[in-house]
Amino acid sequence: MFIAHISDFHVFADAPETSLVRPDAEAAARKVVADIVAANPPFDAVCFTGDLVDGGSEADYALLKDILAPIKVPIFLVPGNHDRRDTLRAAFRERLDFAAGTTLHYEAAIGHVRILALDTLVEGQIAGALDAGQLAWLEERLAKVTQGPTLLLMHHPAFPSGIRGLDDMALIEGREALGRLVKAYPGTLRILTGHIHRPFHAxxxxxxxxxxxxxxxxxxxxxxxxxxxxxxxxxxxxxFIHRLDAAGTLTVHTRYLAL
Structure with missing residues (x-):
């Protein structure tokens, strides 16, 4: 099984909110999608870890859906701090089974791989958080034994990059409690995130x-x-390209694109 991990497109229909976002963010995102679609062997799924758009308007998500349209395999996504829950839910409710309530968490599967999506967004804030309800939702699902690995998707990383200025605005509230949950299920979890705008592993x-x-x-x-x-x-x-074989081996390759 091959799964692509992409993040932080920050596309916008009118003007970006973020000063560092390149003016041709749409064109760059389309190049990434074209590369994913052309992959051989083809991907079985794509995981998109937040900041899908840069403003959260209906027009932003309409543009994003058009950019992602060539991808015919399942797409699993979570919101980032530049996303808006209401417009994101409306745009992707036909493709994702969001849980009832305010936050956009859900459970899904692709083959033998379980997907758990956590919404770390705090509206109006750069840093992220997980509340007691979300952590309880995650704990309940982790307690259910599955045959394959679990991919936990979230925008804000709880683990440090070592880049202080960025770690200070990552997952702040709920970090320790999440760490205890992760430690209780060694070897079964793969955590995919975004937000730092710098690819790395930990x-x-x-x-x-x-x-x-x-x-x-x-x-x-x-x-x-x-x-x-x-x-x-x-x-x-x-x-990143995640290759999961029948023996449970995870191999991660880095795909570079000149944009």
Whole structure:
């Protein structure tokens, strides 16, 4: 099974909210989608970890749906801090079985892989959070034994990148409680996130974790703990290809695109 992990398109119909977003974000996103569609072997699914658009308007999501239309396999997505719950739900309610209530969490499956999607959005804030209800929802599902791995999708990473200025605006509330849950299920979870605009991997509480890059802009790598939030850097966009075989082996490849 082949699964693509993409993130942070930040596309916009009129004007971007974020100053760093490239003016041709739509064209960059279409190049990424074209690359995914042309993949051989073909992908079985695409996981999209938030900041789908840059403003959250109906027009933004109409544009996003047009950009993603060539992808015929299942797409699983979660909101980021630039998304809006009401317009996102309306745009994708026919493709995703969102749980009842305010937050956009859901459970799905592709083959033997379970998908658990967590909504870390705090409206009007850059940093993310998980409340007690969301954590209880996750714990209930993790307690159910499955034959295959579980992909946990969320926008804000709970694990550190080492880039201080970005980690300070990642998942803040609920981080410790999530860590305890993850640690209780070693070897079964793969956590896919976005938000940092810099692709990297981590092992956190025994789980493999990944942050996808962003075709809208990518942050500079600065691991100096005293440095402020880094600026952007011109480099190829990177998304991840997850290969899962029948024996349960996970192989992750990095796909680079010059945009």
């Amino acid at each position: 092992i956190w509480n025994g789980a493999y974790c990944a942050v996808g890059g962003s075709p809208a802009f990518q942050h500079q790598l600065d691991l100096d703990p005293t440095a402020p939030e880094p600026g952007s850097v011109a480099e190829p966009y990177a998304y």
